[in-house]
Amino acid sequence: EAQVTQNPRYLITVTGKKLTVTCSQNMNHEYMSWYRQDPGLGLRQIYYSMNVEVTDKGDVPEGYKVSRKEKRNFPLILESPSPNQTSLYFCASSLGGGATQYFGPGTRLTVL
Amino acid sequence: TQLLEQSPQFLSIQEGENLTVYCNSSSVFSSLQWYRQEPGEGPVLLVTVVTGGEVKKLKRLTFQFGDARKDSSLHITAAQPGDTGLYLCAGGGGYSGNTPLVFGKGTRLSVIA
Numbered sequence: 055e056a057q058v059t060q061n062p063r064y065l066i067t068v069t070g071k072k073l074t075v076t077c078s079q080n081m082n083h084e085y086m087s088w089y090r091q092d093p094g095l096g097l098r099q100i101y102y103s104m105n106v107e108v109t110d111k112g113d114v115p116e117g118y119k120v121s122r123k124e125k126r127n128f129p130l131i132l133e134s135p136s137p138n139q140t141s142l143y144f145c146a147s148s149l150g151g152g153a154t155q156y157f158g159p160g161t162r163l164t165v166l
Numbered sequence: 167t168q169l170l171e172q173s174p175q176f177l178s179i180q181e182g183e184n185l186t187v188y189c190n191s192s193s194v195f196s197s198l199q200w201y202r203q204e205p206g207e208g209p210v211l212l213v214t215v216v217t218g219g220e221v222k223k224l225k226r227l228t229f230q231f232g233d234a235r236k237d238s239s240l241h242i243t244a245a246q247p248g249d250t251g252l253y254l255c256a257g258g259g260g261y262s263g264n265t266p267l268v269f270g271k272g273t274r275l276s277v278i279a
């Protein structure tokens with residue numbers, strides 16, 4: 055089954071404790087993205103990757119890091135999480151930036 | 167910066183009613199996608215429209231792309247509780263391009279039985 059998986063689905067952590075949210079896709083897509091979704095602000099792109107070892111900033115990259123060492127995986131790293139990073143996070147993959155986005159199920163992160 | 171404005175932001179209607187959701191921009195898009203997001207899940211594509219004036223139907227849902235490719239609408243006929251969810255429009259710079267999609271903030275629809 056074609057899918058995007060994210061882990062964990064739910065995470066409660068404390069300020070400053072480094073965390074990683076994993077994302078994996080099995081559709082051989084070159085393009086992958088991370089979004090955060092907040093009430094009243096909609097979906098905002100954090101980072102995207104057009105291919106292995108190629109990443110670029112989206113609209114709200116501050117406080118986040120990503121890496122793309124393999125085509126299928128695109129982890130999101132929060133080196134020192136802060137409460138304003140409490141949000142619902144989605145990973146997505148696609149054939150291109152403007153193509154259909156296939157979203158993962160989301161990761162709800164709470165930073166205390 | 168390209169922006170997509172969706173209206174209304176919230177909509178609560180009775181089962182059987184009709185409704186229209188709008189997605190407007192001052193920018194021209196090569197394509198316009200509509201997604202539906204249900205609670206606890208990621209958005210799922212409903213349809214993509216690429217030609218100005220294009221109309222696509224998906225059962226009781228009718229999607230239209232404006233002639234100038236700056237706006238789109240989603241019309242639902244005889245809404246059902248299963249239509250409840252967040253509807254998102256997203257503007258694209260082209261199928262093969264790598265320009266990221268621009269998302270609207272969404273219309274949250276609640277259909278009451």
